[in-house]
Amino acid sequence: MTSRIVAAVHHGTLQFIGVGTPPDEDGSADLQYVLTAARSIGQHMSDYQGIVDTSTVPAGTADRVRAAVQEVLAERGVRVDVAVVSNPEFLKEGAAVEDFMRPDRIIIGADDERARLSMRAIYAPFSRNRDKRLRMDTRSAELTRYAAKAMLATRIRFMNERARLAERVGADIERVRHGIGSDPRIGMHFLYAGTGYGGSCFPKDVKALVRTGHDFGVDLRVLTAVKAANDTQKRVRVDQVVARFGDDLQGRRFAL
Numbered sequence: 001m002t003s004r005i006v007a008a009v010h011h012g013t014l015q016f017i018g019v020g021t022p023p024d025e026d027g028s029a030d031l032q033y034v035l036t037a038a039r040s041i042g043q044h045m046s047d048y049q050g051i052v053d054t055s056t057v058p059a060g061t062a063d064r065v066r067a068a069v070q071e072v073l074a075e076r077g078v079r080v081d082v083a084v085v086s087n088p089e090f091l092k093e094g095a096a097v098e099d100f101m102r103p104d105r106i107i108i109g110a111d112d113e114r115a116r117l118s119m120r121a122i123y124a125p126f127s128r129n130r131d132k133r134l135r136m137d138t139r140s141a142e143l144t145r146y147a148a149k150a151m152l153a154t155r156i157r158f159m160n161e162r163a164r165l166a167e168r169v170g171a172d173i174e175r176v177r178h179g180i181g182s183d184p185r186i187g188m189h190f191l192y193a194g195t196g197y198g199g200s201c202f203p204k205d206v207k208a209l210v211r212t213g214h215d216f217g218v219d220l221r222v223l224t225a226v227k228a229a230n231d232t233q234k235r236v237r238v239d240q241v242v243a244r245f246g247d248d249l250q251g252r253r254f255a256l
């Protein structure tokens, strides 16, 4: 891994981009770092390259990356082939190495056969137990990342809502979690009620997918409701504390 572009471009025929995609003012993913990295590769490549995007980016970004590189190549008067691959990763903070070494699935979104075969080869050592490599087009790969995240966010939101109801009706949400999670159609993962989803990726990626829906004229009502309800979840904890200890919390300490 390096941030030295010249060394990277001369090292091999696959260039992985994994730079930040923070939320833009309108909630969409800001692609400036991805496109800058892509242009830098275009500045230095003199032979075929496969540019692999592992950043979280909206559907259609691979086409923008390809156009950005081709523009730079045209300015330089260099005629070489370029392929763009979408390779979303599903690493969790704190478990990134383990997630990378033992992935559930390896998504290879490629419209170019040569790049797809190189990607298959590079990921072969991580696919020995069973073949985890899923082949698809770039847009499907890009959307898969957000769709996975949206599904998990929806589960968390769903459980937080059930938790509030459980409290009111005198049920125990932990028992309910066991009760429903043991149905294999539902499963045990991501069913913990809490203060709502947070962290560096969930809030920004849910927002970005809602924005993509808006841009493409599709009203993502479920996800919009998930986002709005999650925003209020932190407040629920505060209300519970106040209900239990009263308005004056001076001098008290709480662990979350």
Ligand SMILES: NC(=O)C1=CN([C@@H]2O[C@H](COP(=O)(O)OP(=O)(O)OC[C@H]3O[C@@H](n4cnc5c(N)ncnc54)[C@H](O)[C@@H]3O)[C@@H](O)[C@H]2O)C=CC1
Binding pocket: 002, 003, 004, 018, 019, 020, 021, 033, 036, 037, 040, 054, 055, 056, 057, 089, 090, 091, 092, 093, 200, 201
């Ligand atoms: N943090 C996480 O757990 C996960 C993050 N992602 C996605 O991966 C992407 C990166 O996320 P993070 O690693 O958390 O971001 P980050 O902001 O911590 O790291 C990005 C790095 O890229 C470098 N960089 C930016 N522009 C560059 C350029 N032109 N050339 C070379 N290096 C450059 C920055 O200096 C920085 O060190 C995002 O799209 C994010 O959504 C995906 C899965 C998990």
Ligand SMILES: O=C(O)[C@H]1O[C@H](OP(=O)(O)OP(=O)(O)OC[C@H]2O[C@@H](n3ccc(=O)[nH]c3=O)[C@H](O)[C@@H]2O)[C@H](O)[C@@H](O)[C@@H]1O
Binding pocket: 056, 089, 090, 091, 092, 093, 094, 156, 189, 190, 191, 192, 193, 194, 195, 196, 197, 198, 199, 200, 201, 202
């Ligand atoms: O693409 C990304 O950016 C990554 O985003 C998340 O990874 P991460 O943001 O590190 O966080 P998680 O540990 O998965 O938790 C997300 C949030 O949901 C909350 N959560 C999680 C699980 C649960 O049952 N309930 C719950 O409230 C956590 O407290 C946390 O705030 C996904 O889990 C990764 O698969 C994905 O690759």
